[in-house]
Amino acid sequence: MKVVKLSITSYRGVKSAELLFEGHTLFVGSNNVGKSTICEALDLALGPDRLNRTPAIDEFDFYNAQYLEPAAEGEEPKPIPLRIEVVLVEPSEAVLNLCGGHLEFWHVEERRVLGEAEADLANPPTSIPCLRLETIGAYNPEEDEFEAKTYFSRSPDADEGELTPVSRKIKREFGFLYLRALRTGSRALSLERGTLLDIILRTKGIRTTLWEKSIRRLRELDVESDATEIAPVLRDIEQRLARYIPLEAPGNATKLHVSELTRDHLRKTMSFFLALSADQDHVPFAHAGTGTLNTLVLALLSVIAELKPDSVIFAMEEPEIAVPPPTQRRIAHYLLTNTSQAFVTSHSPFVIERFEPSHTLLLSRQAGVVSSQKVSDASGLTDKEFKQFARWGLCECMLGKGAIVVEGLTEFHALPVAAARMEAEDSAATGGQPLDILGATFFHAGGESNMPKFGKFFKTLGLKTFGFYDLDKKRSEKTKAALAASYDVDFETEHKGFENLVAQEMPAGTLWSFLDQLRDGGEGVELGIPASKPADDAAVRKLAAVALRSGKGAGWAARLFEECDYADLPTSVMKFLSQVFSAMPKIKEKPDPDDEAATAADASDPA
Known part of the structure; x- marks a missing residue:
């Protein structure tokens, strides 16, 4: 599965953009030109967990934080929506089974979606099946909150004027993974929902009994016995509390636990430890060096790619951060050979040299409008x-x-x-x-x-x-x-x-x-x-x-x-x-x- 087109309207620092892709893509350009925003837009439209944040979007996800049109005094201002449209081709069998009724056709040579009156062109090799998705975000004045949802652009079964939402289950089949620069590593090996380790477990279909067993063992752990100096303080608190609230439970009314004893809390607190040398004890994974952390995250991503070899779309910001040139080259080589499509931002010549000039897009931005040019088009x-x-x-x-x-x-x-x-x-x-x-x-x-x-x-x-x-x-x-x-x-x-x-x-x-x-x-x-x-x-x-x-x-x-x-x-x-x-x-x-x-x-x- 591959992205062939991305359109952005009023999202973050991008007023508008329309980008076309031919497989793996490297984004290069000066700082603040929109490279990260493009990756974030792809994640908003394709990532299975991005829209589950609370809130999914906020004021600063709109261009210049403008989410309401100016209105005359006494009139209600109209919301200004942000919109991200993605066109996907070469859908997997699983996606076809789930989304067959939403298919459209992509004209290969003219690089556009066919209109309804062009059914005679909807045959290979002229055209190939595609899915067109659009994520729409807007401020809801009645609820006083920001809302965003992804829809199928072609929704034949929806009511007139409505679009069919794209479920989280379907988004998981797209296989989109986004590694933000210096942002994913600290959580990658936690068991929180949506982390890389969680994705691996779900992709493998593993339902762990870890939570029930861990909660049982933590409940039985007597923390107070290892800190007898705390016991008098707890008993004093109980006595004072009993003056106002009847404490009828047998034994001590207060007790210390190392967790809230819920699986959601354990997901946040359980940590992955790592030892890298013979003289080093295990330390929290997030405390390892940045280069080690980023490389270890790549190892996790390789597991996911091997589990879904035909349907991994991977976006990665600046793989060169804190890793030496040989590792940079290995990361770039891995992305190009083990993913169906990779989107990468980089300033490193060791990464840039690995991408074909025809797959390298030089971005520029003028008054919020982002445009791109293939390096291969720069003749000479x-x-x-x-x-x-x-x-x-x-x-x-x-x-x-x-x-x-x-x-x-x-x-x-x-x-x-x-x-x-x-x-x-x-x-x-x-x-x-x-x-x-x-x-x-x-x-x-x-x-x-x-x-x-x-x-x-x-x-x-x-x-x-x-x-x-x-x-x-x-x-x-x-x-x-x-x-x-x-x-x-x-x-x-x-x-x-x-x-x-x-x-x-x-x-x-x-x-x-x-x-x-x-x-x-x-x-x-x-x-x-x-x-x-x-x-x-x-x-x-x-x-x-x-x-x-x-x-x-x-x-x-x-x-x-x-x-x-x-x-x-x-x-x-x-x-x-x-x-x-x-x-x-x-x-x-x-x-x-x-x-x-x-x-x-x-x-x-x-x-």
Whole structure:
């Protein structure tokens, strides 16, 4: 069973969204773009236990907490509903038996539900059976409470204008599981209703006699005998209570128990303990390290997936939290190979690289409207290139607002240093806002030939693009046009090689001081740096260029940029960075209330 479409209206931070899926899906995007809200919406519509909370929804589940329409004075405001619609295909036999009368048809190529007048198209391979569900939530003014329920969109047996509710039993057959980041683990191995362990027991059809036996043993446990110092206090309470209430029970009227002796209370208090090493006693599962906790939860999920191999739809937030890269890759691999469909949110390149670009959705949000774009639709890169560069900063750039693409390793190390110097020493040029806050990230293209393709890729994703590359007098007009089309700021330097740029544009005295420092520190011995500065500045510049080329891996250009005077930084570099800062949209800062008050006082001062 798989989700092929999700529509959201007025839910949390999403005013509206319409998303289409093709199997496993990875959601990527900046913070607060709506990734978690999408997973929560799926849970609200498909999760068997989500709507059983009390209350199922509240004020802040509505977009901007607006659940009533504005009304004129004296009129009753009308509720604003939240609505989540999900379309499911490939229903299991169990779902077909329970929901056959609610089936509709999904047009495979056009990716839509057929209308009632399109019965002639309701045949494979043109169309396949589907279920359309909608969860509707609203404020009920008569009851003064919020209500939410999931319905079949096609309800032929319901009264006119009504829809048939989707029962909890049917939702269990959908097999939807949602692992929230850092939220499920502490309860996953409890026996509360709806936890992973509870789901496993119910899926296996196990009815445990644990409750009856445990309650009997706890009732017989004499806690008071192990704490004789408490007995006088209890007897004193009994005597004082007897002055007002007749205590006719034989023996002591008060007694201590470790539980309320009900199965519901035991479900909440019974804890799973775990020992991980030979020198460690068992401790509550929730007290284990976060990485261990998350990995253990995944082990539970694997049990469920194996119990229902054909009907597990799994949503997971940020599987990379507190686990090392190898475990991240194993988690992603498990989800992709052992679930019928997985929805994952992530910022980790080790997770992102495991998903096909065609299954990776880059989310964006504008005025509450969430839209998505397949990474594979961003032309420029092959799938192989995408996976190859995923760990090289590609993912970080995708999640930002601007990509600063450089062709060589030296400038990849040096330009961020120059940008940091500009941020610290020239607020007029930067607007007082660092590049990382503005959402711009440096990216190493791995060579001149890759510059056009990466610029095109990032620009197609909607990012601001900035290209910085060497002079090449033999560059073809076709390549020049491709570079100009790929970058919002297309900056070709006046030098062949970044090391030559640095050697030619920085003062010779600054370059010599750096070379002198290398020699005295025992670095670059093979360069033969003389003890005294050559009289000819050209010789200094030539030696500096050779040194910088030999020290690419050591980051010597970046060191030079860190240690020199700000005024000595290369003109071309600073000109390019100024254009970057100028082109990046600035974040509007709220005025300081104290400053506003002072301005108002000055304005009102008659002097």
